[in-house]
Amino acid sequence: MLAIALIIFGVVAIGSGIWMLGQENSSTIDQKSLENAIAAAIKDSNFTSKEENLIRDTALQEGKDPEPIIKKIKEDLKASIDEPETELIDVNVKAGLDFEKFIVMKFNKDYFVIKQWAGDKYVEGRYAETTLDPDLQLELKLGNKRFPVAVECKWRSNVKGDFIRFANDGQLERYQAFETRTKMPTFIALGVGGIPSSPDALYIIPVSAFKKPIQHMANISKYWKPMDNDFFFDQEKGELR
Numbered sequence: 050m051l052a053i054a055l056i057i058f059g060v061v062a063i064g065s066g067i068w069m070l071g072q073e074n075s076s077t078i079d080q081k082s083l084e085n086a087i088a089a090a091i092k093d094s095n096f097t098s099k100e101e102n103l104i105r106d107t108a109l110q111e112g113k114d115p116e117p118i119i120k121k122i123k124e125d126l127k128a129s130i131d132e133p134e135t136e137l138i139d140v141n142v143k144a145g146l147d148f149e150k151f152i153v154m155k156f157n158k159d160y161f162v163i164k165q166w167a168g169d170k171y172v173e174g175r176y177a178e179t180t181l182d183p184d185l186q187l188e189l190k191l192g193n194k195r196f197p198v199a200v201e202c203k204w205r206s207n208v209k210g211d212f213i214r215f216a217n218d219g220q221l222e223r224y225q226a227f228e229t230r231t232k233m234p235t236f237i238a239l240g241v242g243g244i245p246s247s248p249d250a251l252y253i254i255p256v257s258a259f260k261k262p263i264q265h266m267a268n269i270s271k272y273w274k275p276m277d278n279d280f281f282f283d284q285e286k287g288e289l290r
Contacts, residue, residue: 083107088267096126125210147245148204149184152238155280162188181223183235189282196284197233204240215239216262224256234287251276253289
């Protein structure tokens, strides 16, 4: 009888363990499902009613209140969209220049030559055409060969919510047009936090990566660069990292 009781106890224990594991896995899957729904909804920085309904349905299915989630998405997106344009074009000229210097120092002078460094000088709405080009145009020297690359420098003091605006629509379109016209791989060097000469985080974003210059930080994170490393340009892949 004792042996039978032990067997029954063992079966019950195993069954309970399997049930608990299933509940844990289900919870993990549910969490990922909601995260995936949120990521899909905000990917293009345009939160539609259809996407809002998807978030609401997914949250309810997982037993969560959807309203705080939806409210936070809207607030974060609105904060990014309402960011003053004066901030976008570096109203603090010194901060912009300090960050540009920080980026320049990431290019080893033994391998890179600065061909052009824009100055953003204008008066009464008049400015040189090159002012609209990326801040830096450089060449990688490999023997007798030269490989051009362009970089626009942007520093943001902080991230508002989960979204960040790294340019305005017109700027991103110009940089994309510049890359198409010149056939020159073009990137946005985005510094976040800290001070311009020593940001907390650095991202190197290809101008062709996004259609809109407002993105969730989850989309930006893949372009993160270790702060202590110099830039390396892979001329075969056209990648700056």
